[in-house]
Amino acid sequence: MNAKLKETILNPIFKGNPITVLVLGICSSLAVTVTLKGALVMALSVIVVTGISSLILSLLRNTIPGRVRIIVQLVVVAMMVILVDQILKSFEATYAIDKQLSVYIGLIITNCIVMGRIEAFALGNAPWPSFLDGVANGAGYGMILLIVAFFRELLGSGTLFGFDILNRFGYVPNNLVILPPFALILLGCIVWVQRSIQKDLQEK
Amino acid sequence: MNTNNNLYTVIYTTLIVVVVAALLAFVSQSLKGKQEANEKADTISQMMTAAQFGTKAEFQKMGNAAVLRKYSEEIGQAFTVNTKGEKVSDLALEKVYSPSELKRQNYNIKGTGNGEAELPVFIFKNGITVVPVYGAGLWGPVWGYIAFAQDQKTIVSAYFDHESETAGLGAKIKDDPAFQAEFNGELADFASANVFEIVKGGSPKNADGSEVIDNKIDAITGATMTSNGLDTAIDTWLGAYAKYFQGAAPATRNTCRCSACPCGETCTCDCHCPEKTEPGCNCPGCECKDCDGNVNHTEE
Numbered sequence: 001m002n003a004k005l006k007e008t009i010l011n012p013i014f015k016g017n018p019i020t021v022l023v024l025g026i027c028s029s030l031a032v033t034v035t036l037k038g039a040l041v042m043a044l045s046v047i048v049v050t051g052i053s054s055l056i057l058s059l060l061r062n063t064i065p066g067r068v069r070i071i072v073q074l075v076v077v078a079m080m081v082i083l084v085d086q087i088l089k090s091f092e093a094t095y096a097i098d099k100q101l102s103v104y105i106g107l108i109i110t111n112c113i114v115m116g117r118i119e120a121f122a123l124g125n126a127p128w129p130s131f132l133d134g135v136a137n138g139a140g141y142g143m144i145l146l147i148v149a150f151f152r153e154l155l156g157s158g159t160l161f162g163f164d165i166l167n168r169f170g171y172v173p174n175n176l177v178i179l180p181p182f183a184l185i186l187l188g189c190i191v192w193v194q195r196s197i198q199k200d201l202q203e204k
Numbered sequence: 205m206n207t208n209n210n211l212y213t214v215i216y217t218t219l220i221v222v223v224v225a226a227l228l229a230f231v232s233q234s235l236k237g238k239q240e241a242n243e244k245a246d247t248i249s250q251m252m253t254a255a256q257f258g259t260k261a262e263f264q265k266m267g268n269a270a271v272l273r274k275y276s277e278e279i280g281q282a283f284t285v286n287t288k289g290e291k292v293s294d295l296a297l298e299k300v301y302s303p304s305e306l307k308r309q310n311y312n313i314k315g316t317g318n319g320e321a322e323l324p325v326f327i328f329k330n331g332i333t334v335v336p337v338y339g340a341g342l343w344g345p346v347w348g349y350i351a352f353a354q355d356q357k358t359i360v361s362a363y364f365d366h367e368s369e370t371a372g373l374g375a376k377i378k379d380d381p382a383f384q385a386e387f388n389g390e391l392a393d394f395a396s397a398n399v400f401e402i403v404k405g406g407s408p409k410n411a412d413g414s415e416v417i418d419n420k421i422d423a424i425t426g427a428t429m430t431s432n433g434l435d436t437a438i439d440t441w442l443g444a445y446a447k448y449f450q451g452a453a454p455a456t457r458n459t460c461r462c463s464a465c466p467c468g469e470t471c472t473c474d475c476h477c478p479e480k481t482e483p484g485c486n487c488p489g490c491e492c493k494d495c496d497g498n499v500n501h502t503e504e
Contacts, residue, residue: 065207065208068213068217075220076224086232086235087235089235092242092245092267095246096264102367103368175372178371180372
């Protein structure tokens with residue numbers, strides 16, 4: 001694997017993370033991080049959508065008329081999102097989670113990460129790197145989602161993936177943690193930690 | 205190739221939309237059966253939760269097949285009634301009312317639909333009657349199931365669900381067991397237009413601090429719109445069921461005076477309510493004798 005491809009994969013995970021550095025996809029990261037299970041399904045869905053739409057659009061990139069390229073991108077992304085939603089609804093194991101995530105699966109269409117990566121990367125690069133770029137950005141997003149969900153489920157419900165962790169020790173679940181504002185506070189803390197490690201992100 | 209040519213652009217976009225639409229239609233059709241099976245098991249587990257056969261989480265763990273099996277073991281009768289309380293038809297075992305079907309009936313109840321309301325009644329073998337309610341919350345529909353004891357007016361328990369109410373606020377109608385537990389033991393007032401009330405403060409308190417058993421429960425703080433929506437949903441639906449429940453209530457022996465009897469005789473009849481004066485009450489079994497001792501008319 002050459003250095004450039006490696007950079008494509010690793011950059012979105014930490015140095016150029018879509019949530020903490022680009023500050024994209026904040027809305028859904030506040031809404032779906034109440035439980036780890038929900039966050040995991042959301043993360044996987046976004047990975048599938050960004051990866052495959054980047055792949056498809058990269059394959060089509062030389063044929064897409066420039067004036068309607070955003071519309072073509074939207075059609076492809078919307079198709080992927082609907083496919084993911086339909087598939088989640090069809091399995092017993094994911095039906096309840098799909099219901100819990102409700103509109104947020106559909107709202108992946110409006111997640112700036114998806115369109116952003118297609119505009120910035122997939123339309124100018126070969127299919128394989130584009131696919132990896134999409135997957136890596138989805139993973140960078142998913143990683144932050146899981147970190148936030150870990151703290152919110154642990155402190156807000158006293159469980160992890162539905163298994164009792166803290167409640168058996170007499171822990172009283174904190175209701176504030178369940179509410180979206182706490183996710184914002186937690187995200188702020190993550191950005192703070194990242195900026196103190198990565199000094200070049202700090203504004204003068 | 206000039207990709208900015210008008211004709212090319214039109215043909216290209218048309219082609220891509222047609223291909224995507226065909227693919228989605230195909231996927232949607234082929235997955236429809238599975239999705240409906242999931243929705244049906246979900247609906248049944250909501251009804252069974254209301255009828256106190258277990259919690260929603262337990263049913264989720266059981267899996268679809270086990271939920272359906274348990275339902276077929278426990279269900280006694282399922283039929284539909286109209287708003288006059290008359291039975292319309294029996295429901296097949298596999299027929300349950302999905303939220304979309306409830307939505308259709310909701311229009312029918314309000315008289316803005318395209319037919320007469322056919323409301324489902326599910327009577328389980330343990331004597332509990334479960335009926336659905338449906339209405340508008342803040343962001344989308346709210347619905348649920350209310351289970352009544354054999355006296356046809358005491359609420360055993362209730363389960364509510366919603367499409368997109370605010371997490372932590374309106375979503376409490378589904379997620380907060382304490383809210384649903386408030387319904388347990390309350391009485392629906394089928395004689396009034398306000399069958400059940402979700403209001404600030406809930407029931408008045410007795411002198412010893414316990415709650416008066418009535419048709420009021422406390423609304424959810426910070427979720428006024430959802431509470432009001434659910435209140436309207438319950439009033440609308442239980443109002444539509446009122447005639448059925450009043451008719452199905454166990455008969456009470458009651459004495460009523462036959463006004464047409466010149467001698468002012470009284471007779472005993474089976475009355476579906478404790479007081480003859482209650483609105484909507486009638487005494488179909490009442491036979492009055494005239495002064496010569498002949499039965500000459502029924503009911504006053």
